[in-house]
Amino acid sequence: MLAKDVQRGLVAYCVSDEGPCDTPCDPCEAEHNDDGRFGYMRNMSQAAVLDESTGSDIEQQVGKLVVARQELEDTLARLRLESTERSGPGLEVASALHDLGVACREGGDIVTARQHIEESLAIRQRIHGKSPSLEVATSLHELALVFRELRHLRTASRFLQQSLEMKQAVCGDQDGAEVADTLRELAAVCVERRRLRTAKHHLENVLRAEECGAE
Incomplete structure (x- = not known):
């Protein structure tokens, strides 16, 4: 079935x-959609149509997204600092960047999402090289979602x-x-x-x- x-x-x-x-x-x-406004408006219009929650529920959801994003930014800052003491950003930094990019995309900040996911992808590709990697594949998938929001x-x-x-x-x-x-x-x-x-x-x-x- x-x-x-x-x-x-x-x-x-x-x-x-x-x-x-x-x-x-x-x-x-079109390139003029690169500012991410289309993606933001699309997310909000979808929420208006599909989400039957009260205004208070929506505010709570937005608040949770803001808190989650701040926590991810703090984690990323810490990992970046630790990575400078070693040989450069590693997979932990790449994962933090990826998660933050996803949070930004879900919150409608498409431009920032693209920046974080592209950086995450670059780190993962550098580490894994030409070997097939599920982490690289996941970054490629998520980056595609960003470009879909941008209508590219x-x-x-x-x-x-x-x-x-x-x-x-x-x-x-x-x-x-x-x-x-x-x-x-x-x-x-x-x-x-x-x-x-x-x-x-x-x-x-x-x-x-x-x-x-x-x-």
Whole structure:
């Protein structure tokens, strides 16, 4: 039986009024979105539509995000200081940067999120070199989410593809959830680019990855 998200994706493909289309179409992909305001407004509009919480609940959630971000910034500052006493920033610093980048993205600060995640990725790539790494793949995946928020869909697709290939090299059939997660994002980006056949292909692969992981 298909997972619910896969079912929804396939149904959306099948009932599309426009029918399958593999023509790239990125009308919103423009450099002027680099200031991150689009991502922030998108997050807030989604919250307004999907979140039925009271104003007080939303304020509490925002407050928790602010506190979490401050704690991550403090941790990062400490790790940076410790790393200067050694040979430079290591994986602990990279992890702190990654987590802070995720917190910034979830809070709508897309520009800062991009800076932190790109730095995290650079450190991880320097340490792991050309060897496939789940940490590098995770950074690539998260960076793709940032570029998706910025509406740079081709760039997002490229990073997701790199992340997928690395996850498949590292995990094989042992961790279907990791692979499926990136496949879902790839499918979503393909839908936004109106590459519906490719999106359908990715969603079908989500099912296969989840079945392999469940065995």
